[in-house]
Amino acid sequence: MSTPQPSPKPSPTPAPRSGGDLVVESLTALGASTVFGLPGQHALGVFDALRRSALRYVGLRVENNAGFAADAYARSTHGVAPLLVxxxxxALMTLPALQEAAAASAAVxxxxxxxxxAxxxxxxxxxxxxxxDQSASFRGVVKSVHTVRTASQIPSAVAAAWESAHSAPHGPVWLEIPQDVLLAEVDVPPVTGLDAAPKEPAPRPELIAAAADRLTRARRPVILAGGGVVRAGAEAELLALAERLRAPVATTFGGKGAFPWEHPLSLQSWLEDRHTTSFLEDADTLxxxxxxxxELSSNYHTFRPRGRVVQIEADLGKLESNHAALGIHADARAALGALVEEVAARGAAGAGAAADPEADDPEAAVRGLLARVRERLAGQHLDLEQQxxxxxxxxxxxxAVSCWDMTILAYWAWSAFDPRGTNALHSAQGAGGLGYGFPAALGVAAADPARPVLAVSGDGGAMYSIAELATARQYDLPVTWLIVDDGGYGILREYMTDAFGAATATELARPDFAALAGSFGVPAVTTSPGRLAAxxxxxxxxxxxxxxxLPARLRMFAPTHLTADADA
Structure with missing residues (x-):
């Protein structure tokens, strides 16, 4: 008589998966580790799926601020930052942040x-x-728009959007998925095999050869390095080329940190200075x-080059868009690396004809320019601002990284601040929206919680981001927020007073910022210029x-872009 065998235990029924799971699985397969966002009724399917994933979620209190955080995360990591709304x-609340990401080439x-x-x-x-037509609102802002109509389209659509965002020129993209598709149960294996290799435009050899010839034969070569150098991670190639050519280097506000600030060839970032503009104009090859x-990189379109211009740009739409040039559509790192291999090294100081001492000794020319800049500032009684x-x-x-809002101290930082490193200063000067500094700093801190981050705002810009004190406290992010309180929109006050003799709509009632921060459980102190550093x-x-x-009323340095001979 045979012994009865126990009935086999039924296999556990796998938990139902939805279109939202396909979204988070696709992001994970592509390498995402952190997502930013804010939930809403139609998006609950993807937010529910987050709890079944390994993705870290950082939720902000306003969608625009979530976009700013994602923007800075993408800049600081050189990666893609998912934003869920x-x-x-x-959706529409993200548009100002996506405009900034587009201007700064941040892959959101x-x-x-x-x-x-239906x-x-x-x-x-x-x-x-x-x-x-929701997607129509995004087409004029983002790099590409992607739509999904069925669950099976989700992995491929996410991969296509990721690839678009991460291909040069980097930039924000928009992907939208209907509520019922996110909620619908799916009967497909989890997403694992997904790839989205970014595309980087390679420089054409004949253009590199022509550019190298012009730079080698130039008597006074000068380099202007923009944000594309930082985004491409091309700082080492830039340094090698500048030293090989002995070419002075100025950096745009978006390119700060692309070249060592104290290097003997560094013109720094005084682009709103007529002396610097003239120096760039005098280059026989720029x-x-x-x-x-x-606008900002050309001293408000007053820049008029007298020599040849060679332009390397990954964004085809920006190539020769403002000045005629030998245009090279290429990733900055690839093009600079190729030029380093092609150009001939320039001789030591004094090797050229005595008729052009600045060409023979570019390091001395740099020192002379920076001395003229300092002399101009010294006559404007701006000791408080510089202190x-x-x-x-x-x-x-x-x-450490600093993130700057649109405020007078940030305008100073664009020209005068040494970031002491690459990719260490982020600001909203691309699109210029208020409220960037603090949420951006939260995004940087989310990328690397081990290092402190500084955010700088004025009191006007700070009011855009007050709600994110709760975010900082909830996730315990190491961000110190410096709020310069001058009682209004300080830069607009200056602009209107200069233009019209009086300011309108610039003065603001505001809270006790230190007490308000304390109500969120965030330590705060009110300081003075003398105690600020400590x-x-x-x-x-x-x-x-x-x-x-910091209660203080700061002033801007006088502009010198209005007339060619303005030195005030």
Whole structure:
């Protein structure tokens, strides 16, 4: 008689998976580790899937701030930053941040939900948050727009959007998925085999040969390095080329850190200075790399080159968009590396004809220019402004990152601040939206929680981001927020007073920022110019978030772009 065998145990039923799971699985397969965002009704399918994934979620309180955080995360990591938001108002709230990401070439992958499929494109079905054509709002802002209509399309669409964001020129992209597709149960294996290799434009050999010939034969070569150098990680190639040519290097505001600040060939970043503009104009060959020579990089379009221009630019639309040049459509790192191999080394000081001492001794020419800049500033009685900026530099540890809002102290930093490293200073000067500094710093801190990050705002810009004190506290992010409180929109006050003799709509009621920070559980101190360095140092050394408030009314240095001979 045979012994009865126990019945086999039934296999456990796998947990149901949805279109939202396909989204997070696709992001994970592509290498994402952190996502930013804010949930909403139509996007709940993807947010529910987050709890079944290994992705780290950093949730901000306003979608625009979540976009700024993702932007800075992408800049600081040279990677792609996923941003998850909902339909309609939630989606549209990201537009200013995505405009900044586009201007700064930050690879933000924004994934938004849509109304149920039946309502997409109609605009009259009465769904909450419904728009007639949601994606149309993004087409003029982002690099590419992607749509999904079925769950099976999700992995490929995510990969295509990722590849677009991460290919040169890097930039934000928009992907939208209907609510019912995110919620629908799927019967497919988890996503694992997904690839999205970024495409980098390679320089054409004949253009490199022509550029190398011009630079080798130039008597006074000069280099202007923009944000494209930083985004491409081409700092070593830039340094090698500059030293081989003995060419002075100026960096744009977006390119700060691309070249060592104290290097004998460094012209630093005084681009709103007529002496610097004239120096660039006098180059017989000017190499512009990673910049479109836009408004700020050309001293408000007053720059008029007298010699030849060679331009290296990954964004085809910016190539020769403002000045005629030998245009090289290429990634900055690849093009600079090729030029280093092609150009001939320039001789030592004194090797040229005595008729052009600046050409024979470019290091002396750099020292002379910087002396003229200092002399101009010395006559403007701006000791407080320079003291405050020096105190910030003194307090900020080497290697730490700073993020700057649109405020007078940031305008000073663009020209005068030494970041003491590459990819260590981020600002909103690309699109110029208020409120960037603090949420951007949160994004940088999320990328590397082991190092302190400094955010700098004015009181006007700070009010855009106050809610994110809760985010900083919730995730215990090591961000110190310096708020320069001058009682209003300081730079607009200056602009209007200079233009019209009086300012309108610039004065602001504001809270006690230190007390407000304390209500969020964030330590805060009100400081003075004399105590700023010590108070900032202490805040940056302490764990977690902190706020330092500086009541001060700072002034801008006088512009010198209005007339060619303005030295005031």
């Amino acid at each position: 909902s339909t309609g108002p939630g 992958l924004a994934i938004g939900s849509q109304v149920p499929s 309502g997409v494109g109609g605009g009259r079905h009465g769904y909450l948050h419904e728009l007639t 190499l512009v790399v990673g910049s479109g020579l836009g 405050v900026l020096a105190s910030v530099r003194q307090a900020l540890p080497d290697g 108070d900032l140092s202490a805040a940056l050394a302490a764990p977690g978030p902190s706020v330092v408030v």
